[in-house]
Amino acid sequence: MIPTDRVVIVGAGLGALYAALVMAPRPVLMISPDPLGQGASSAWAQGGVAAAMDPADSADAHAADTVRAGAGTVNPEVARLVTAEARAHILTLTTLGTPFDRDPAGEYVLSREAAHSFARVVRVKGDQAGAEIMRALVAAVRAAPSVQVLEGFVATSLLLEAGGVAGIHLARAMGSQPVAIRAPAVLIAGGGSGGLYSVTTNPPRIRGEAIGMAARAGAVIADAEFVQFHPTAIASGEDPAPLATEALRGEGALLVNAAGQRFMTALHPDAELAPRDIVARGVYAEWRAGRVPALDCRKALSARILTQFPAVAAACVRAGIDPVRQPIPVAAAAHYHMGGIETDWDGRSSLPGLWACGEAASTGLHGANRLASNGLLEALVFARRAALSIGAGPAAAPPVILPELPPAPLPDPTLVMRLREAMTAGAGVLRDAVGLQAALRVIAEVEAGQSDCPQLQNMTATATLICAAALLRRESRGAHARTDHPHTAAPHRSRMTLSQALALRPAPEPEPL
Ligand code: SIN
Numbered sequence: 477m478i479p480t481d482r483v484v485i486v487g488a489g490l491g492a493l494y495a496a497l498v499m500a501p502r503p504v505l506m507i508s509p510d511p512l513g514q515g516a517s518s519a520w521a522q523g524g525v526a527a528a529m530d531p532a533d534s535a536d537a538h539a540a541d542t543v544r545a546g547a548g549t550v551n552p553e554v555a556r557l558v559t560a561e562a563r564a565h566i567l568t569l570t571t572l573g574t575p576f577d578r579d580p581a582g583e584y585v586l587s588r589e590a591a592h593s594f595a596r597v598v599r600v601k602g603d604q605a606g607a608e609i610m611r612a613l614v615a616a617v618r619a620a621p622s623v624q625v626l627e628g629f630v631a632t633s634l635l636l637e638a639g640g641v642a643g644i645h646l647a648r649a650m651g652s653q654p655v656a657i658r659a660p661a662v663l664i665a666g667g668g669s670g671g672l673y674s675v676t677t678n679p680p681r682i683r684g685e686a687i688g689m690a691a692r693a694g695a696v697i698a699d700a701e702f703v704q705f706h707p708t709a710i711a712s713g714e715d716p717a718p719l720a721t722e723a724l725r726g727e728g729a730l731l732v733n734a735a736g737q738r739f740m741t742a743l744h745p746d747a748e749l750a751p752r753d754i755v756a757r758g759v760y761a762e763w764r765a766g767r768v769p770a771l772d773c774r775k776a777l778s779a780r781i782l783t784q785f786p787a788v789a790a791a792c793v794r795a796g797i798d799p800v801r802q803p804i805p806v807a808a809a810a811h812y813h814m815g816g817i818e819t820d821w822d823g824r825s826s827l828p829g830l831w832a833c834g835e836a837a838s839t840g841l842h843g844a845n846r847l848a849s850n851g852l853l854e855a856l857v858f859a860r861r862a863a864l865s866i867g868a869g870p871a872a873a874p875p876v877i878l879p880e881l882p883p884a885p886l887p888d889p890t891l892v893m894r895l896r897e898a899m900t901a902g903a904g905v906l907r908d909a910v911g912l913q914a915a916l917r918v919i920a921e922v923e924a925g926q927s928d929c930p931q932l933q934n935m936t937a938t939a940t941l942i943c944a945a946a947l948l949r950r951e952s953r954g955a956h957a958r959t960d961h962p963h964t965a966a967p968h969r970s971r972m973t974l975s976q977a978l979a980l981r982p983a984p985e986p987e988p989l
Contacts, residue, residue, distance in 0.1 A: 521606030546843020684938030823862025844954025
């Protein structure tokens with residue numbers, strides 16, 4: 477056991493970096509699985525940060541859109557709080573060096589995304605917002621003497637003492653036995669769960685491990701069933717699937733099928749700019765029917781796509797698609813987990829000593845269907861609030877020095893792929909009780925297949941929570957679409973512990989003799 481006076485931050489994405497900077501000069505130990513700035517979903521975010529920056533727009537209008545998109549389960553007070561703080565965070569990111577796009581008059585260029593009543597997404601070079609914000613924050617963290625970054629390490633479980641969180645166990649990301657670190661506070665900012673699905677836009681490390689770790693320690697998990705599917709992941713066979721940002725549809729790109737027909741016009745008056753869950757189901761239906769859904773950018777963007785959306789253009793080139801002349805084939809892919817570790821307005825979880833922010837947390841902002849580009853915004857707002865809530869401490873602490881850690885196996889890739897395929901088949905865009913129960917059975921088998929691997933147990937814990945909460949929610953709402961319960965019931969958020977979820981999971985099938 478290694479004691480430290482540093483606050484431990486699990487993860488190294490937007491929320492983690494921002495919280496470390498807000499906490500400075502309080503010493504922090506940041507656990508980054510990859511070299512700092514790589515491997516976090518924040519760096520892959522294309523759209524940008526939603527904020528009412530136009531004088532004709534307002535935080536109240538942004539809050540109202542957030543509530544409307546969330547399908548009845550957004551906490552309106554949280555929406556007002558977050559949208560009211562948005563502008564200040566954009567100004568802070570600007571001061572930290574984020575090169576947001578500006579017009580000749582120096583005003584922020586604002587993109588339009590689905591279900592926003594106003595163009596209010598602050599962006600960088602079209603689709604580079606996540607990468608550029610992360611670049612600015614990584615530079616600031618590297619220059620902050622209070623932050624010690626352990627690169628190439630992962631947290632595997634929480635250290636529990638006297639009913640609270642007293643630290644973490646961490647291991648080498650490439651596989652080692654864990655070592656315990658005792659710390660005054662732990663902030664989980666380790667991302668969501670999209671990578672638990674076989675079709676996802678999330679980086680390979682984002683597989684529900686952060687949420688699962690908290691769940692295994694007994695934290696309450698809220699809205700676990702609400703997983704958002706992005707309608708326009710590029711269907712090129714790459715894993716993870718590259719994203720074709722919603723901002724392309726904001727620019728007028730159209731969704732068409734193999735016959736060249738627009739299919740969204742029949743499904744919603746806003747067609748391609750309908751709420752994301754509706755567009756995702758539209759794309760999924762075309763794909764299931766074999767009609768090859770595609771995003772046609774030819775008329776709306778033409779060659780502009782190459783310079784204004786460089787990440788999308790590069791993904792097309794990798795797949796042999798010419799987006800100037802060809803529609804881009806797309807699929808619905810797991811993209812964002814609205815559910816997560818339940819937190820209060822200060823990022824505090826149900827466990828003493830544990831805070832959470834970013835996609836790992838569930839604050840009540842997103843409801844059943846997150847409004848586009850509210851994800852990075854929520855991470856900023858709650859990273860700051862959590863950092864302030866953790867509060868001041870000693871102004872200095874020696875760096876944590878780790879001993880040599882003996883090797884230990886990583887999660888078995890065959891088991892991980894089985895888990896991901898089961899989630900896509902049973903807990904995907906459309907769900908029913910039979911499929912969810914089948915997924916729960918596979919999850920139990922996967923877990924039993926490597927019961928001594930904490931990283932895999934963290935993944936199966938989150939997968940169990942998603943399926944169990946989806947099974948209990950006998951209605952359809954936002955991104956949670958039950959074909960056996962297509963109606964909408966009275967709105968409510970779900971709250972569940974892992975032991976409650978496990979009670980709904982069938983035992984694994986015994987091995988045949
Ligand atoms: C996108 O750019 O389409 C994704 C933005 C988001 O998920 O908020």
